[in-house]
Amino acid sequence: KNQVEQSPQSLIILEGKNCTLQCNYTVSPFSNLRWYKQDTGRGPVSLTIMTFSENTKSNGRYTATLDADTKQSSLHITASQLSDSASYICVVPANTGNQFYFGTGTSLTVIP
């Protein structure tokens, strides 16, 4: 069964600290994996798209890693800011690109 699981469900960290969010997937065949940031009540915004051949990809203070062998991805946030408070969602499309499997997200709260 195609699934995407994220952990932790929620996370509270101090401003300036780093954190790592996890995503495990069983979607097959694999095409790519996406991380989105979603502020409360707003549409998701793409952070990274990682293909099978990519191990690491950075977008500013966000760094995503992908291990296609173990079917795991992580999103590392460096030097967190209050504006990083949001839900982070991992998405894996089916290889056809016409079906999308969403994780339930990690809710991150950054406190001063």
Add this chain to the structure above:
Amino acid sequence: DSGVTQTPKHLITATGQRVTLRCSPRSGDLSVYWYQQSLDQGLQFLIQYYNGEERAKGNILERFSAQQFPDLHSELNLSSLELGDSALYFCASSVVLGGNNEQFFGPGTRLTVL
């Protein structure tokens, strides 16, 4: 601003009613996707259109239908509404079909069924 627009922003209606949600994709994007986000279920893929044709169906109820018009805007029709249909409905668009294309999400329509 993603360039994807959705109307209305908020919608409050009663059970049994029918509503239509509208989405205009980014200029040049041919593919439109609809998603439902409930508090307890996260984002659920509903349906995808490409250049006016339905291309994929996800967890879309039979009471729901959608279409994409020649000008590429799309509408999601929800009928015989139930309390459980209360959710945020997002539209997203991408340039072409295919899994590697980035999707750009609209601001969503918040539907409340009373």
